[in-house]
Amino acid sequence: MSAMRVDAKVVMLGKESVGKTSLVERYVHHRFLVGPYQNTIGAAFVAKPIQVGDKVITLGIWDTAGSERYEAMSRIYYRGARAAIVCYDLTDSSSFQRARFWVKELQNFEEHCKIYLCGTKNDLVEGDRSLRQIDYHDAQDFAEEIGAQHFETSSKTGSNVDELFQKVAEDYNNTALQYMTAEETGVDLGQKKDSYFYSCCHSN
Amino acid sequence: MDGEAQRATASWENGTLAPVDRLRFERADSPTPGLVEGTEPGAGQKSAMFVHAQSFEDLTAEAEGEAQREALLEKSETDGAEELEVLNIASESKSKEEDVSSEAWRSHRKHVFVLSEAGKPIYTRYGTEEALSSTMGVMMALVSFVEAEKNIIRSIHADGCKVVFLTKSPLVLVGVSRTCQSDKEMLRELQYIYYQIVSLLTLTQLNHIFQHKQNYDLRRLLAGSEYLTDNLLHRLDRDPGLLLSAVTCLPLASSARDVVSASLQAAKAKSLVFSILLAGDRLVTLVRKKDQFLHHIDLHLVFNLVGSSSSFREGEGWTPICLPKFNTAGFFHAHISYLEPASSLCLILVSTDREDFFNMSNCKQRFLERLSKRSAYQALKEALKCPSYSVAQVGIPELRHFLYKSKSSGLYTSPEFPVVYQSDEEQERLMGLYQELHSHLHHPTRPLRSFYRCSKTENLLAWVTSGFELYLCFSPLGTKALAVAAANKLMKWIRKEEDRLFILSPLTY
Numbered sequence: 122m123s124a125m126r127v128d129a130k131v132v133m134l135g136k137e138s139v140g141k142t143s144l145v146e147r148y149v150h151h152r153f154l155v156g157p158y159q160n161t162i163g164a165a166f167v168a169k170p171i172q173v174g175d176k177v178i179t180l181g182i183w184d185t186a187g188s189e190r191y192e193a194m195s196r197i198y199y200r201g202a203r204a205a206i207v208c209y210d211l212t213d214s215s216s217f218q219r220a221r222f223w224v225k226e227l228q229n230f231e232e233h234c235k236i237y238l239c240g241t242k243n244d245l246v247e248g249d250r251s252l253r254q255i256d257y258h259d260a261q262d263f264a265e266e267i268g269a270q271h272f273e274t275s276s277k278t279g280s281n282v283d284e285l286f287q288k289v290a291e292d293y294n295n296t297a298l299q300y301m302t303a304e305e306t307g308v309d310l311g312q313k314k315d316s317y318f319y320s321c322c323h324s325n
Numbered sequence: 326m327d328g329e330a331q332r333a334t335a336s337w338e339n340g341t342l343a344p345v346d347r348l349r350f351e352r353a354d355s356p357t358p359g360l361v362e363g364t365e366p367g368a369g370q371k372s373a374m375f376v377h378a379q380s381f382e383d384l385t386a387e388a389e390g391e392a393q394r395e396a397l398l399e400k401s402e403t404d405g406a407e408e409l410e411v412l413n414i415a416s417e418s419k420s421k422e423e424d425v426s427s428e429a430w431r432s433h434r435k436h437v438f439v440l441s442e443a444g445k446p447i448y449t450r451y452g453t454e455e456a457l458s459s460t461m462g463v464m465m466a467l468v469s470f471v472e473a474e475k476n477i478i479r480s481i482h483a484d485g486c487k488v489v490f491l492t493k494s495p496l497v498l499v500g501v502s503r504t505c506q507s508d509k510e511m512l513r514e515l516q517y518i519y520y521q522i523v524s525l526l527t528l529t530q531l532n533h534i535f536q537h538k539q540n541y542d543l544r545r546l547l548a549g550s551e552y553l554t555d556n557l558l559h560r561l562d563r564d565p566g567l568l569l570s571a572v573t574c575l576p577l578a579s580s581a582r583d584v585v586s587a588s589l590q591a592a593k594a595k596s597l598v599f600s601i602l603l604a605g606d607r608l609v610t611l612v613r614k615k616d617q618f619l620h621h622i623d624l625h626l627v628f629n630l631v632g633s634s635s636s637f638r639e640g641e642g643w644t645p646i647c648l649p650k651f652n653t654a655g656f657f658h659a660h661i662s663y664l665e666p667a668s669s670l671c672l673i674l675v676s677t678d679r680e681d682f683f684n685m686s687n688c689k690q691r692f693l694e695r696l697s698k699r700s701a702y703q704a705l706k707e708a709l710k711c712p713s714y715s716v717a718q719v720g721i722p723e724l725r726h727f728l729y730k731s732k733s734s735g736l737y738t739s740p741e742f743p744v745v746y747q748s749d750e751e752q753e754r755l756m757g758l759y760q761e762l763h764s765h766l767h768h769p770t771r772p773l774r775s776f777y778r779c780s781k782t783e784n785l786l787a788w789v790t791s792g793f794e795l796y797l798c799f800s801p802l803g804t805k806a807l808a809v810a811a812a813n814k815l816m817k818w819i820r821k822e823e824d825r826l827f828i829l830s831p832l833t834y
Contacts, residue, residue, distance in 0.1 A: 137548065137549055142636065142639065145639070145640075146639060149639075149640075150639075159552075159634060159635060159636055160549035160550075160636070161636050162630065162634055162636055162637075162642060162644045163642055163643055163644020163645060163659075164642070164643050164644065165636060165637070165639050165640040165641065165642050165643070166640050166641045166642075166643060166682065166686070167639065167640030167641070182640075184639070184640070186549075186644075187549075188546075188548050188549045188550075189545055189546055189548065190525060190526065190546045190547065190548070190549075190550070191645070194645055194679070197679050197680065
């Protein structure tokens, strides 16, 4: 494929407006856009090469929409993912519930996917401690329980963002040797799913 | 659905007083003879890109025959007094809440409400849905009250205010307008909003949800999409394309456009159905699968999706989208990306396969590689610098502005707004005037073929034939004879410029 060679598929998951797009934006474009909140439509894909030791690994990052509308479709975004960055907003306890949902989803369907639990908007909490709704240790305990890495980031200041993705890439590099079936990264083009059209039925 | 639409259209055409012979006579007698459908300026050489639609009749005449509609209109008018009282009660009860009771809220020119058949609020253009739940309850009560009598409520007219209802199970849409728009125009706009919602969820899913849970709060699923609907309503006020059921093109030399189209055609894939290249709100080219047509409404929904969101600038977008005029049951998957980071050129690849992202991404690369090797890409980039043209180029001094639609291609052209219509209010006023002309030409029972109107601020001429629709705006000092002469001169100009202003040779894969 002439477009790009992607080594590891990384998927961003989490409740809407927790800041998944901002996190990607900060990491890929080194910027933080101030302005009215705009939700992601469907999902956005961006490929980013990253240096790990003496190797360059290309992360294919899928920034998914948090809206419930796309929930039925989320599997196509996380299928075959090597890493999932499950985001929650440090100032919104409901977003942590949602993060638990995604973790469960991943554990059920994507057992080889490493989970990175990421608390966002750390700058808000640092500015005013009373805004924090998710205790660091609670999140840390949860992360240990599910065998995940835990980060608290701020896309506004950039704090911990590069570290997060660096860790993702390093972990991939270390485990890539174990799974030599690396071609799971993208989409199996030969395989036709379902019928010509499919409808996604809401299952609640 | 389309079959029904055609039947309905035929029925009102038969209903006109003008016998078919007279129409033919008029056409032959028209100052620019030979302008029958398919030969008018802007008509495609091979085949049209779009579903053939009789402008907007297929939008409104979809469900019911006009006779029934008229009968119902009468019914709702006679009942109007009684129903309005009910509305007043509602406004009193909601006046306790801050936001929606204010005079400012009431005096908005046009309100649009969407609710479920259980009366649950889904969308309001102004204010919050929570604050309006009782009002929407009353709206639903009105609908059910009339339905109980085996009838359908269409509209309520009172005191400079018009309330138009559109029931599209499982949704009910209500428009409240203080403008002079006709019911039919309002209905058309509500229909667009309905399709906007369907495009996000599919009708199958909508039905499924409400069959299982009548009381479902659809806002959960639509969360974050409100701005799409807001933007669409804004476009409906301003974009002539939505009025004309047509799309406008980026002016571009046909040689360059053909190269762009051919490059797009070459970048095909099995699951690819439509490749659309946009420059802002203008179509550069559209390549489609053989025998598959895109409907204007669907294309406008795509325009709205792309134009409303900056999120596609960040990477490559991949999103499910239902094209309701194509198929309300399922999703297509659209690969949406800009050709270059700061460019206004946006490529939309519509695929049937949700797994095909990387394939589509590859198509885009192939297209870009092919295109960037040719000089046409430079020509295209040059053309982006002047995406419109001034009316002065036509060389008719008293002509201020116009809309011209080629019916067979579904494309229209229009110059930029002149100095006299620079402010948003003035532009919307002019659009309102065009809308009015449009509703005279497309009146359900008494459609006009031409219409001339003088006013203090401008003179207007509208003219429709089987091949085109033309709306002209002149300075108020002109005469009718001048206007007619200008129309003919303009037609010649458009003919001369047609290969730049229109897509004359659309391609298929």
